[in-house]
Amino acid sequence: MEAVKMNHLVKEGVSVRNAGIVLLNSYIPMLLERLKLIEDRQFVSIKDQKKAVKYLQYVVTGLPNTDEIYLPLNKLLCGLSVDDKVPDEIEISQTDKMLVDGLLNAVIGYWTAIGDCSIDGFRGNWLVRNGLLVEFEDKWELTVEKRVYDILILRSPFAYSVIKFPWMEKPLHVYWNF
Secondary structure: OOOOOOOOEOOOOEEEOOHHHHHHOOOHHHHHHHOOOEEOOEEOOHHHHHHHHHHHHHHHHOOOOOOHHHOHHHHHHOOOOOOOOOOOOOOOOHHHHHHHHHHHHHHHHHOHHHOOOOHHHHHHHHHOOOEEEEEEOOOEEEEEOOOHHHHHHHHOOOOOOEEOOOOOOOOEEEEEOO
């Protein structure tokens, strides 16, 4: 008889305020590659891995610096422990800002259901989103806060239910109830 594997809770949940970044998961490897932080599907260095955490937060907020308490999801997406420390500040060049803006404009254009939307509007409505991140032995789970217009998720061209980048230890299972 085959044993049934149980999902044992490892830690209590961690609140996040950028849960919507999961919508962009298909674009994250390409972005990190263009920022020269990954090569051959792996981070170039630990330093670059930690910088990537801050770059992802810049994608979400448009702000170059964010306090550490807002970064657990980014750390997980970059293959770090939620307890790992990252640099207080990173310098984001004008070229890198234009790269991020271009990515967000492409995403907005690709998701026609949300209509004509500014980058800041997209960030505020979709990326800056509360969530609860919970660790289990074999996976992470993220439950995203529901908002009224989330019905548009049904018309989203993005896949986000399970995220597992090559540099991540465990997959992230996303629950976005609409």
